[in-house]
Amino acid sequence: AQSVTQPDIHITVSEGASLELRCNYSYGATPYLFWYVQSPGQGLQLLLKYFSGDTLVQGIKGFEAEFKRSQSSFNLRKPSVHWSDAAEYFCAVGALGNTGKLIFGQGTTLQVKP
Amino acid sequence: DGGITQSPKYLFRKEGQNVTLSCEQNLNHDAMYWYRQDPGQGLRLIYYSQIVNDFQKGDIAEGYSVSREKKESFPLTVTSAQKNPTAFYLCASSSPKRADTQYFGPGTRLTVL
Numbered sequence: 203a204q205s206v207t208q209p210d211i212h213i214t215v216s217e218g219a220s221l222e223l224r225c226n227y228s229y230g231a232t233p234y235l236f237w238y239v240q241s242p243g244q245g246l247q248l249l250l251k252y253f254s255g256d257t258l259v260q261g262i263k264g265f266e267a268e269f270k271r272s273q274s275s276f277n278l279r280k281p282s283v284h285w286s287d288a289a290e291y292f293c294a295v296g297a298l299g300n301t302g303k304l305i306f307g308q309g310t311t312l313q314v315k316p
Numbered sequence: 317d318g319g320i321t322q323s324p325k326y327l328f329r330k331e332g333q334n335v336t337l338s339c340e341q342n343l344n345h346d347a348m349y350w351y352r353q354d355p356g357q358g359l360r361l362i363y364y365s366q367i368v369n370d371f372q373k374g375d376i377a378e379g380y381s382v383s384r385e386k387k388e389s390f391p392l393t394v395t396s397a398q399k400n401p402t403a404f405y406l407c408a409s410s411s412p413k414r415a416d417t418q419y420f421g422p423g424t425r426l427t428v429l
Contacts (some may be wrong), residue, residue, distance in 0.1 A: 211356065213394070236417070236422075243404075243423070243425070244358075244422055244423065245322075245406055245420035245421050245423050246406070246408075246418075246420040248417050248418075248419075251417060278413075292358065292359065293363055297320045301347070301364065301372075302347045302349075302364075302366070302410045302411065302416055302418065303349070303361065303364060303367060303374075304418055306358045306359040308356065308357065308358040309356075309358050
């Protein structure tokens with residue numbers, strides 16, 4: 203069965219430090235992978251997505267993610283975190299078939315220390 | 317501006333009452349989705365619709381109902397059969413393709429009193 207795992211429920215980093223949020227997926231074919239961000243009480247905003255080609259994907263707000271097929275991972279990174287990055291982050295994989303459905307991970311809450 | 321609107325932002329319901337959450341999009345998307353979000357559980361799919369007058373159950377459809385009479389609208393009714401309806405509800409839309417991005421509305425927080 204398709205699934206997405208975000209091993210870290212909560213992460214705290216200092217402002218200016220680097221960030222890596224982990225995402226592992228289980229999928230039987232070439233995955234379509236997404237990272238979304240959610241501010242408290244708001245909807246989700248797409249940060250970046252991977253379909254094919256270059257395994258290092260650039261997104262908005264200075265985020266990037268790297269697809270590693272051998273590790274079934276799609277980790278999100280940012281070299282220097284800003285206080286405004288504090289939010290919840292969701293990794294998702296596109297479900298098989300042309301439904302547009304997404305399968306989401308549990309989410310990782312990022313706290314940024316001043 | 318194109319986007320998805322959900323109303324109301326906050327909704328209170330007494331036990332035993334049905335309540336309908338609104339979702340409207342002007343992105344010309346064929347597919348629309350309803351998710352439920354609870355703390356620590358990510359997003360769970362309630363219903364989705366790939367085209368007007370057609371919809372399918374998601375992972376947690378029990379106690380919910382939907383309609384899709386217009387391309388722009390996908391209202392969700394939370395019925396009295398839903399045992400634990402207090403949650404944050406998110407609507408999204410996309411084209412019905414694996415590769416396409418889902419765009420989300422701002423959400424409705426439903427509280428049952």
